[in-house]
Amino acid sequence: MTELKGLKKAQALNKARLESGERIVLKTPIERFEKNKKSLRLAINAKCFDCSGFVKTEITKCVATSCPLFYVRPYKKRIDK
Numbered sequence: 001m002t003e004l005k006g007l008k009k010a011q012a013l014n015k016a017r018l019e020s021g022e023r024i025v026l027k028t029p030i031e032r033f034e035k036n037k038k039s040l041r042l043a044i045n046a047k048c049f050d051c052s053g054f055v056k057t058e059i060t061k062c063v064a065t066s067c068p069l070f071y072v073r074p075y076k077k078r079i080d081k
Helices: 002-019 030-033 042-051
Strands: none
Touching: 030 042
């Protein structure tokens, strides 16, 4: 239940920021990793972002199957079995 309160509070804060004209700047995966260096997921996201030339959409087009991170990369396309 506490998570919902936090989510609603964040949504209200973002709505107020947008209404006031404040520009919300999203952090890159590398900036997120710099804040929390203990997170394996953030490290993988940052490495894939770096390898893809700093373009998130390029990660979905990755064809480097020899890369050890290939099967755990973020933003991958869903593969139907």
